[in-house]
Amino acid sequence: MDAEVKKKVPTTVLSSQKDKSMPFLHLVARRKPTFCKMSMDTRAREVFAAAVEAVQPDTVVCQSIERKEDSVVIDGRTFTLKHNLHLVGFGKAVLGMAAEVERIVGDHLVKGVISVPHGIQQTLQQHGKDHLLLKENSRIKVIEGAKHNLPDPDAQKAAEEIKHLASELTEKDLLIVLISGGGSALLPAPIPPITLQEKLDVTCRLAGAGATIQELNTIRRALSLLKGGGLAHHAHPAQVVALILSDVIGDPIDMIASGPTVMSRVWPEEVLSILERYKLLNLLPTSVKEVLDKPNSRWKENKEESDTSGHVLNAVIGSNGVALKHAGLRARELGFLPVVLSPSVCGDVRSVSRLYGLLARFGCSREEPPPDIATEVLKLGPEVGVESWDLCRTMQVLEKGRTEGWGATCLLAGGEPTVELTGKGRGGRNQELAMRVGLELRSLGLSPKGPVFLSGGTDGQDGPTEAAGAITDGGLYDEAKAQGLDIDNFLINNDSYTFFSRLSGGQQLLVPGLTCTNVMDVHMLLIPAIPIIIR
Numbered sequence: 130m131d132a133e134v135k136k137k138v139p140t141t142v143l144s145s146q147k148d149k150s151m152p153f154l155h156l157v158a159r160r161k162p163t164f165c166k167m168s169m170d171t172r173a174r175e176v177f178a179a180a181v182e183a184v185q186p187d188t189v190v191c192q193s194i195e196r197k198e199d200s201v202v203i204d205g206r207t208f209t210l211k212h213n214l215h216l217v218g219f220g221k222a223v224l225g226m227a228a229e230v231e232r233i234v235g236d237h238l239v240k241g242v243i244s245v246p247h248g249i250q251q252t253l254q255q256h257g258k259d260h261l262l263l264k265e266n267s268r269i270k271v272i273e274g275a276k277h278n279l280p281d282p283d284a285q286k287a288a289e290e291i292k293h294l295a296s297e298l299t300e301k302d303l304l305i306v307l308i309s310g311g312g313s314a315l316l317p318a319p320i321p322p323i324t325l326q327e328k329l330d331v332t333c334r335l336a337g338a339g340a341t342i343q344e345l346n347t348i349r350r351a352l353s354l355l356k357g358g359g360l361a362h363h364a365h366p367a368q369v370v371a372l373i374l375s376d377v378i379g380d381p382i383d384m385i386a387s388g389p390t391v392m393s394r395v396w397p398e399e400v401l402s403i404l405e406r407y408k409l410l411n412l413l414p415t416s417v418k419e420v421l422d423k424p425n426s427r428w429k430e431n432k433e434e435s436d437t438s439g440h441v442l443n444a445v446i447g448s449n450g451v452a453l454k455h456a457g458l459r460a461r462e463l464g465f466l467p468v469v470l471s472p473s474v475c476g477d478v479r480s481v482s483r484l485y486g487l488l489a490r491f492g493c494s495r496e497e498p499p500p501d502i503a504t505e506v507l508k509l510g511p512e513v514g515v516e517s518w519d520l521c522r523t524m525q526v527l528e529k530g531r532t533e534g535w536g537a538t539c540l541l542a543g544g545e546p547t548v549e550l551t552g553k554g555r556g557g558r559n560q561e562l563a564m565r566v567g568l569e570l571r572s573l574g575l576s577p578k579g580p581v582f583l584s585g586g587t588d589g590q591d592g593p594t595e596a597a598g599a600i601t602d603g604g605l606y607d608e609a610k611a612q613g614l615d616i617d618n619f620l621i622n623n624d625s626y627t628f629f630s631r632l633s634g635g636q637q638l639l640v641p642g643l644t645c646t647n648v649m650d651v652h653m654l655l656i657p658a659i660p661i662i663i664r
């Protein structure tokens with residue numbers, strides 16, 4: 130880090146940072162300002178589209194499997210194909226992933242079963258996404274279930290068929306397991322005597338009480354025959370290769386869809402403390418108590434408990450980080466200097482919007498930004514999942530953009546912030562974040578030529594709305610006021626979708642439609658080329 134930046138961030142932070150790689154910093158060195166006639170709004174939408182395109186189910190599979198005559202190379206490991214290939218999958222993006230696997234290695238595929246969301250085949254047909262559907266003569270059986278993202282008897286039947294397929298495999302077989310977000314609900318296999326309804330009650334109560342996905346999936350693993358490595362255990366001694374599209378911050382393979390191919394022990398203290406935290410201990414049915422009394426004995430009835438992880442390859446083939454990387458490349462083509470802040474943004478949208486407001490202020494200052502901005506950024510960042518190192522690196526790029534005239538900057542980030550629901554309106558965390566950042570940008574006083582912000586869910590659906598997110602700038606408040614919309618009221622009522630639908634005929638909504646993938650959300654702050662003085 131150069132001396133100029135050192136001056137502006139607290140030394141304590143800098144001295145704690147070790148040498149890490151600096152993605153995109155090479156772009157700073159080579160790039161000259163380029164000019165693009167497209168509006169900021171159009172470019173923001175194009176960059177978002179590139180992020181989503183990079184994590185399409187067929188694209189990620191195609192990039193991760195290399196076919197070589199009668200073998201297949203995955204993550205640097207070669208597997209021999211001898212009409213010994215089986216396939217299972219569960220998750221919202223799995224249909225398209227399965228179609229691509231069958232295209233590449235279908236000639237060796239014996240049988241497959243996938244568990245996918247209710248109605249997905251019809252929806253894909255209606256959206257003209259036939260390339261993500263299986264062919265008529267496919268060897269893969271598709272079972273649709275988990276209406277409204279909740280485990281149901283159809284998903285349970287799919288889980289039973291998947292378990293049966295896995296249990297019949299021998300050491301000569303290769304099992305490809307396709308995993309994506311939503312996989313937990315699509316693979317319910319409660320440990321007897323727990324019933325599906327009892328398991329559903331426990332997980333719904335936890336989710337309703339605000340448990341994190343880590344907490345929720347820790348409980349799901351403790352109550353399931355297939356989660357927490359159960360599927361890999363049933364498939365032993367076959368080789369297992371899991372191709373994972375991550376929808377969890379940090380891409381923890383034991384958490385995504387509750388890790389059916391990742392051997393994990395159940396720690397009773399951990400499970401009990403989660404249940405206690407959400408005041409569920411006294412509400413547990415006897416069956417659940419019975420299972421929790423005998424942790425780690427869940428597979429003994431079928432096969433001997435042993436460490437089967439040597440037979441398993443878990444490969445994360447798509448993630449928020451991948452989407453951000455490709456968004457950065459597109460941003461560069463569109464004349465921006467890209468910088469990826471972090472793929473791990475979480476926490477309340479209020480704090481997240483404040484951070485983006487501060488970074489916008491930092492990036493828009495023509496003169497040296499007041500040191501208190503950097504200090505506040507470094508204080509707030511870790512609260513919303515962004516490491517100090519990433520904040521320093523990003524501010525360094527913004528600083529270069531300012532001092533060396535590198536042109537417009539595209540700051541990219543991703544993750545999954547949260548909204549505290551206080552009202553009864555219709556909206557989503559991306560639209561609410563966009564509203565709040567719009568208000569933050571207002572205080573810069575730069576509109577209409579100031580920064581532009583976009584927030585969008587890569588699955589194309591933000592909360593229970595038809596939009597993925599929205600685009601805003603510092604003019605949001607005045608524009609809304611001129612159209613008779615009281616932005617504060619919409620915020621109090623968590624009514625961001627209604628707000629953006631009414632504002633300028635919905636022009637600021639981001640509506641890509643069904644995207645067939647999900648790697649959480651993408652945030653984008655476009656900071657204009659011309660340095661502007663903020664006092």
Ligand SMILES: Nc1ncnc2c1ncn2[C@@H]1O[C@H](COP(=O)(O)OP(=O)(O)OP(=O)(O)O)[C@@H](O)[C@H]1O
Pocket residue numbers: 278310311376547548550553554555556557558561586588590591592593623624625647
């Ligand atoms: N009116 C609202 N305003 C803001 N956020 C909302 C509103 N209603 C629901 N939400 C939020 O939307 C989220 C659920 O929406 P969504 O289905 O997009 O989530 P998700 O976590 O991306 O789901 P998945 O991982 O299954 O795609 C929850 O975090 C919820 O708090």
Ligand SMILES: O=C(O)[C@H](O)CO
Pocket residue numbers: 309310311312313314342346376377384385386387
């Ligand atoms: O299915 C699940 O458990 C969530 O989508 C996280 O992967």
